Amino acid sequence: MSKKRIIVVGNGMVGHNFINTLATSEYASQFEILTFSEEPRLAYDRVQLSKYFSGYTAADLALTTESEYNEKGVIFTLNDKVVGIDTHAKTITTASGRIEGYDKLVLATGSYPFVPPVPGKDQDHCLVYRTIEDLEAISASAAVSKTGVVVGGGLLGLEAANALKAAGLETHVVEFAPRLMAVQLDEGGGKLLRRKIENLGVTVHTEKNTKEIVAGEECRYRMNFADGSFLETDMILFSAGIRPQDELARKFGLELGERGGIVINDFCQTSNDDIYAIGECALWDNKIYGLVAPGYQMAKVAYNHIIGNLITHIPSELAFKGADMSTKLKLLGVDVASIGDAHGRTAGSQSYVFNDDIGEVYKRLIVSADGKKVLGAVLVGEAESYGTLLQLMLNNMDIPGNAASLILPATDGAAAVGLGVSSLPDTAQICSCFDVTKGQIQEAVRNGCHTMGALKEATQASTGCGGCAALVKQVMDAELESMGVEVNTDICEHFAYTRAQLADIVRVQGYSSFEQVLEGHGKGEYGCEICKPALGSILASFNNEYVLKDGLIGLQDTNDIFLGNMQKDGTYSIVPRIAGGEITPEKLIVLGEIARDYDLYTKITGGQRIDLFGAQLHQLPEIWKKLVDAGFETGHAYGKSLRTVKSCVGSTWCRYGVLDSVSMAIALENRYKGLRSPHKIKFAVSGCTRECAEAQSKDIGVIATEKGWNLYVCGNGGMRPRHADLFATELDDDTLIKYIDRVLMFYVRTADRLQRTSVWMENMEGGLDYLKNVVINDSLNICEELENAMTKVVGTYQCEWKTTIENPEKLKRFSQFINSDKADDNLAYVRERGQRRPATELERIELVDLNSK
Amino acid sequence: MSNWVSVCELKDITPGTGVCALHNGEQVAIFRVSANEQLYAVSNYDPFSKANVMSRGITGALGGRVMVAAPMYKQHFDLATGECLEDAEVSLKVYPVRVNAGQVELG
Ligand SMILES: Cc1cc2nc3c(=O)[nH]c(=O)nc-3n(C[C@H](O)[C@H](O)[C@H](O)COP(=O)(O)OP(=O)(O)OC[C@H]3O[C@@H](n4cnc5c(N)ncnc54)[C@H](O)[C@@H]3O)c2cc1C
Numbered sequence A: 001m002s003k004k005r006i007i008v009v010g011n012g013m014v015g016h017n018f019i020n021t022l023a024t025s026e027y028a029s030q031f032e033i034l035t036f037s038e039e040p041r042l043a044y045d046r047v048q049l050s051k052y053f054s055g056y057t058a059a060d061l062a063l064t065t066e067s068e069y070n071e072k073g074v075i076f077t078l079n080d081k082v083v084g085i086d087t088h089a090k091t092i093t094t095a096s097g098r099i100e101g102y103d104k105l106v107l108a109t110g111s112y113p114f115v116p117p118v119p120g121k122d123q124d125h126c127l128v129y130r131t132i133e134d135l136e137a138i139s140a141s142a143a144v145s146k147t148g149v150v151v152g153g154g155l156l157g158l159e160a161a162n163a164l165k166a167a168g169l170e171t172h173v174v175e176f177a178p179r180l181m182a183v184q185l186d187e188g189g190g191k192l193l194r195r196k197i198e199n200l201g202v203t204v205h206t207e208k209n210t211k212e213i214v215a216g217e218e219c220r221y222r223m224n225f226a227d228g229s230f231l232e233t234d235m236i237l238f239s240a241g242i243r244p245q246d247e248l249a250r251k252f253g254l255e256l257g258e259r260g261g262i263v264i265n266d267f268c269q270t271s272n273d274d275i276y277a278i279g280e281c282a283l284w285d286n287k288i289y290g291l292v293a294p295g296y297q298m299a300k301v302a303y304n305h306i307i308g309n310l311i312t313h314i315p316s317e318l319a320f321k322g323a324d325m326s327t328k329l330k331l332l333g334v335d336v337a338s339i340g341d342a343h344g345r346t347a348g349s350q351s352y353v354f355n356d357d358i359g360e361v362y363k364r365l366i367v368s369a370d371g372k373k374v375l376g377a378v379l380v381g382e383a384e385s386y387g388t389l390l391q392l393m394l395n396n397m398d399i400p401g402n403a404a405s406l407i408l409p410a411t412d413g414a415a416a417v418g419l420g421v422s423s424l425p426d427t428a429q430i431c432s433c434f435d436v437t438k439g440q441i442q443e444a445v446r447n448g449c450h451t452m453g454a455l456k457e458a459t460q461a462s463t464g465c466g467g468c469a470a471l472v473k474q475v476m477d478a479e480l481e482s483m484g485v486e487v488n489t490d491i492c493e494h495f496a497y498t499r500a501q502l503a504d505i506v507r508v509q510g511y512s513s514f515e516q517v518l519e520g521h522g523k524g525e526y527g528c529e530i531c532k533p534a535l536g537s538i539l540a541s542f543n544n545e546y547v548l549k550d551g552l553i554g555l556q557d558t559n560d561i562f563l564g565n566m567q568k569d570g571t572y573s574i575v576p577r578i579a580g581g582e583i584t585p586e587k588l589i590v591l592g593e594i595a596r597d598y599d600l601y602t603k604i605t606g607g608q609r610i611d612l613f614g615a616q617l618h619q620l621p622e623i624w625k626k627l628v629d630a631g632f633e634t635g636h637a638y639g640k641s642l643r644t645v646k647s648c649v650g651s652t653w654c655r656y657g658v659l660d661s662v663s664m665a666i667a668l669e670n671r672y673k674g675l676r677s678p679h680k681i682k683f684a685v686s687g688c689t690r691e692c693a694e695a696q697s698k699d700i701g702v703i704a705t706e707k708g709w710n711l712y713v714c715g716n717g718g719m720r721p722r723h724a725d726l727f728a729t730e731l732d733d734d735t736l737i738k739y740i741d742r743v744l745m746f747y748v749r750t751a752d753r754l755q756r757t758s759v760w761m762e763n764m765e766g767g768l769d770y771l772k773n774v775v776i777n778d779s780l781n782i783c784e785e786l787e788n789a790m791t792k793v794v795g796t797y798q799c800e801w802k803t804t805i806e807n808p809e810k811l812k813r814f815s816q817f818i819n820s821d822k823a824d825d826n827l828a829y830v831r832e833r834g835q836r837r838p839a840t841e842l843e844r845i846e847l848v849d850l851n852s853k
Numbered sequence B: 001m002s003n004w005v006s007v008c009e010l011k012d013i014t015p016g017t018g019v020c021a022l023h024n025g026e027q028v029a030i031f032r033v034s035a036n037e038q039l040y041a042v043s044n045y046d047p048f049s050k051a052n053v054m055s056r057g058i059t060g061a062l063g064g065r066v067m068v069a070a071p072m073y074k075q076h077f078d079l080a081t082g083e084c085l086e087d088a089e090v091s092l093k094v095y096p097v098r099v100n101a102g103q104v105e106l107g
Helices: A013-023 A046-054 A066-072 A132-143 A155-166 A187-199 A247-251 A292-312 A386-394 A438-446 A452-459 A469-482 A499-509 A514-521 A531-543 A585-597 A619-629 A661-672 A733-750 A757-763 A767-776 A783-795 A800-805 A841-852
Strands: A004-009 A031-036 A075-077 A082-086 A091-094 A099-101 A104-107 A111-113 A126-128 A147-151 A170-174 A202-205 A210-215 A221-225 A230-233 A235-238 A242-244 A275-277 A282-284 A327-331 A334-340 A350-356 A361-367 A374-380 A429-431 A572-574 A601-604 A610-615 A642-647 A681-686 A700-705 A708-713 A725-731 A829-832 A835-838 B005-009 B017-023 B026-032 B040-043 B058-062 B065-069 B076-078 B097-100 B103-106
Touching: A004 A013, A004 A099, A004 A292, A013 A031, A013 A292, A046 A132, A046 A155, A046 A725, A082 A247, A104 A292, A126 A132, A132 A155, A132 A235, A147 A155, A147 A230, A155 A170, A155 A235, A155 A327, A170 A230, A187 A202, A187 A334, A187 A350, A187 A361, A187 A374, A221 A235, A275 A292, A334 A386, A374 A386, A386 A469, A429 A469, A438 A452, A438 A469, A452 A469, A452 A757, A499 A514, A499 A531, A499 A733, A514 A531, A531 B058, A572 A619, A585 A601, A585 A610, A585 A619, A601 A835, A610 A619, A619 A800, A642 A661, A661 A681, A661 A700, A661 A733, A700 A733, A708 A733, A725 A733, A725 A767, A733 A757, A733 A767, A733 A783, A757 A767, B005 B017, B017 B103, B026 B103, B040 B065
Parallel strands: A004 A031, A004 A104, A031 A075, A104 A275, A126 A235, A147 A170, A147 A235, A170 A202, A642 A681, A681 A700
Antiparallel strands: A082 A091, A091 A099, A111 A242, A210 A221, A221 A230, A327 A334, A334 A374, A350 A361, A361 A374, A572 A610, A601 A610, A700 A708, A708 A725, A829 A835, B005 B103, B017 B026, B026 B040, B058 B065, B065 B076, B097 B103
């Protein structure tokens, strides 16, 4: 049977989603998939487009790659617009003249920004906000502008305003309607949003109808409004709504809506049965859906219908039934949510309003005539109840208890009325971005996902906008409880506490020894290999004493106890600190001489330092004496502590560098060296956005920009690589260090044992936003304390090896035998590529044979 | 077992740690789990990693049994009997050990 041919016009978010579903399905081998994109690249995450301004690259935003498409056999053509359809011959024509036949054609052409027909709108610095190229143009224009105006105070317009403001422009928003976000918000909500946004320094002009754009006097342009007033600006961004991209349908006779949009039925078929339309170009029940989730739903429906039609010949029952347009987002840092019938247009509906001018919170709840059901809501300034309200509405559930309490702040004693997740039906959609139901989450929990991190990975729930995170966690916890899994977070049998709780206990009680903690808060008289190192690390984080001190030495794990990394044969590797990867030739020679004299296997590490392997216990002090004399310090490669701060060469030598990354890396490494933490910590500093130091794969990543440092947090390489998240931008040196101090100390205090920063942050309720709030806005009022704690650690640093070689009592332990100078006779080596390595078991037998002959 | 041999002084073993002694050609790990004179002695050879490293493990207790965790891969061994808690097939040789006038003696 020959393959069926599917052509997808447009490779945007929805087109890609459709292709991905088809290409990874069990039927994939029966299809040939072609896609054409007018844009110069494959699909990217348009929803996150604004992140481009905060340092995300096109690669970060990409939803797929060319090699992934090649692997899946998807044939793609970029930069080639489809311009013709022959519905009889079933072919399409592209701008470059290609003609291709199809069995089914899928139009996923999205939409384009609407620019009001104002005279003067086509000038150089009049731009729109839809593609990566648009953003590049905006960046370029902003660089030569002082003032910027966004035309349109809707959701996208405010996002655009945020971008202009971040680019340092004096920013204005010009809106035709009497209030901001007129579609989603009521008057009260719009008013508060305006106040908040104006407080941030964005000027809002409502009820302004732009008549023309002419040359300005102070600025590049002047916008003249119908009411006679005017505004001067250097650039203009139009964000006045979107229009479905229905050009092809229009030209080739498919049915359109009165005001545009390609008409589709419940199976996403257009008026031609072999042509489907999905995403923002499609019109269902006379409605365009300008969000990505409904588009994904359409893609799923179309996929099922095509499979039923071409392959299984069983008609698909999955139909598109419209979609909920509720949204929750953060605009210029303000929480805004709109649910269902936000305007109370349902006949007989009634509403509750909560307005707090002081705390700047506005909430309106719209309920049915009988007061029993939630119909809609508007939340501005605080939107925590979004998940609960949305579920009540979507599932048409009775309001539990007093409706007003759904929007009233929780008062002491009275817990906020939450929604018992147990009352939700299994079919309730919890994550709308990825269409994950309560039932699917429960199943994943039953299959072993017992943490938010695992659950996200398995189901994708809460990995889109993140608005459902709290609810997902509730479903998880409830399921765990019903499974009878007592979620035991005790660190071990000796302490009924988590690491974070132990850290609190140590801090509050001011303990300085394991025995004190065990006696006051633990069980038994010995502890074990779990709680001892954990408390060793906690005590070190707070008190920063010499780790081999009596009383502390027994808490040190395998590597720490001899200040080296134990290798498979019981010998150690030695890693001196080479801060920032910078080393003088003299020091390099010392390392070479030591390695040669002791026949140490030598290898360059990933963290820009040098690892010397195969030192026996008794050799460690001698070697370290030489290293310390030559000016080296311990590298803490053995500790759960700061490892390295990798850097590129930066502006001192590199012709692209914008800041001195090496100096910053050295300063950071010297500041945090020796800090004991729940797991190892790695940093990197890049001198420009080319990012040669790979900072975005580190716990703490710093990237230089023309305007200062961008800070990334919570990335890692290793087993489960994770890109770091952009945390703050354009920082000066002091603020950078202040934020890092806070993030690290907060991590040290609150993470679990052996939890990397990535998992720590992913499991934190509220995630990145919460962490930002704690660190940048000091929401817990602990920043001063965190900084003081860090200052103490920095001030009490000592090189553990220097202390050790100066202490003859401590050196006694550094030998294989307490009663003999002999070496361990069990060591055996072979030479490979000019260096030695431990013999394998087989080689050992041969070596012994040789020796005995 | 009359042949007690002194290998070091008690104060050479910091409470909470172990040392290794060469005893009749065998490597013996001696542990002092707390500040008192109670000592334990087992073979220094880790049967899992096949390296002579047991004396460098962390000591403690699990379910009331005083144990050492192998420093390489963290299997637990009962210090009194030498049994491996994870694998009944494996055990460490146990040696008689005592403190006599401040001296640590192996038998
Ligand atoms: C700044 C911004 C923020 C947003 N934020 C959110 C949000 O928070 N939540 C949310 O749900 N949605 C958001 N959206 C909307 C979301 O991005 C869209 O709903 C989604 O991208 C629609 O996907 P699509 O595939 O239908 O269209 P698109 O992603 O626009 O893709 C259509 C593609 O088809 C191409 N094309 C068009 N015609 C042709 C042709 N004839 N031949 C070849 N190629 C063609 C286009 O160039 C384009 O690449 C946002 C949009 C923007 C711009």
